[in-house]
């Protein structure tokens with residue numbers, strides 16, 4: 001049987017997922033989630049001209065030629081604090097005591113910092129500098145002008161964006177719900193960390209790995225469970241977890257061994273498979289199915305293969321649920337070593353990037369093995385060895401998919 005190519009399989013899986021309907025959440029809850037609306041400035045910031053310094057609002061012309069030896073003496077006719085309105089229009093020879101952020105009085109066109117003044121007597125100020133018009137005034141809209149586009153749907157919300165939203169007067173923001181995810185690790189050999197394990201047993205490590213990857217993709221992990229390779233136990237776990245969540249992610253039991261029963265039990269429960277096996281290494285046994293109005297993603301048990309299969313299927317699916325697709329940067333790189341592969345497969349080999357003296361970019365590929373834990377730690381991306389070719393020599397050019405600084409684009413429901 002020929003396996004489905006990676007890009008076709010991923011599209012088949014994604015086409016079945018509709019983004020969830022957006023909801024308003026309080027700003028802090030939106031951190032790390034995806035904006036479901038374009039944001040246009042509802043007001044200017046500042047909303048009117050304000051002082052940028054503590055000092056005196058003056059008419060610039062009243063200070064012309066003044067210095068420490070020949071200060072300009074002005075009458076102080078008002079005091080303006082931030083959040084309060086001035087009570088006077090400034091006339092020639094007058095100043096208003098003013099503080100940072102306070103609105104500029106009518107008639108004033110400059111600020112003198114208080115360090116450049118002396119108070120000779122109550123109600124008077126000596127200005128020891130000449131200030132030009134506009135000095136230390138923040139004009140209306142200096143930061144943000146009403147009507148300007150600020151944020152766009154699909155952006156991942158950062159702390160600074162929450163500050164901008166609040167500054168526009170919004171107590172909440174429209175985002176898509178986090179998908180509710182359950183993770184199920186299967187295998188008789190698995191022992192939970194914390195309990196004693198014999199050499200033929202394996203510490204269960206996929207639950208935390210997959211839950212963490214799901215959380216990085218914006219999901220809310222609601223349950224993590226282990227099940228032995230027993231039909232009854234597996235069936236019960238699959239039914240319960242698929243019923244109560246948006247996405248169930250399983251690991252292990254995905255291949256063709258006698259005890260690899262996850263896929264056949266899902267089929268018995270009525271699952272419809274959108275993807276079942278992909279021409280991808282590592283990660284070949286990955287499957288995606290619909291069951292009980294939710295999605296089940298079957299990952300291979302090998303931690304390395306599970307990580308790649310998660311990245312290529314679960315991550316885009318969880319992101320789509322939140323209304324976005326991820327666009328990673330691709331660069332051309334040279335391979336640091338030769339590689340042989342199955343011609344029909346896409347191989348994704350984690351590695352780091354290195355720019356050599358001649359300016360060419362090379363990738364230092366990690367040794368590849370489905371079961372390896374270490375190949376993903378600190379990797380900068382994947383060297384993509386595409387289908388349609390079996391042999392790659394050191395120095396051959398391929399695409400490199402970078403993990404850092406992806407773009408998130410909104411998808412149409």
Ligand SMILES: Nc1nc2c(c(=O)[nH]1)N[C@H]1C(S)=C(S)[C@@H](COP(=O)(O)OP(=O)(O)OC[C@H]3O[C@@H](n4cnc5c(N)ncnc54)[C@H](O)[C@@H]3O)O[C@H]1N2
Nearest residue numbers: 185202204205206252253254255260284300301302305370
């Ligand atoms: N005859 C064939 N055998 C295999 C094929 C094949 O096409 N024909 N495919 C291979 C590929 S590719 C992969 S990948 C593996 C994955 O198979 P499974 O999903 O069935 O994984 P398991 O057999 O359950 O486990 C594989 C390996 O990973 C360890 N593991 C499993 N779960 C965990 C966990 N939660 N925490 C830590 N380690 C885990 C497990 O102990 C095994 O060592 O199949 C190949 N076989």
Ligand code: MOO
Nearest residue numbers: 282283284305370
């Ligand atoms: O393709 Mo298996 O997925 O890792 O070796």
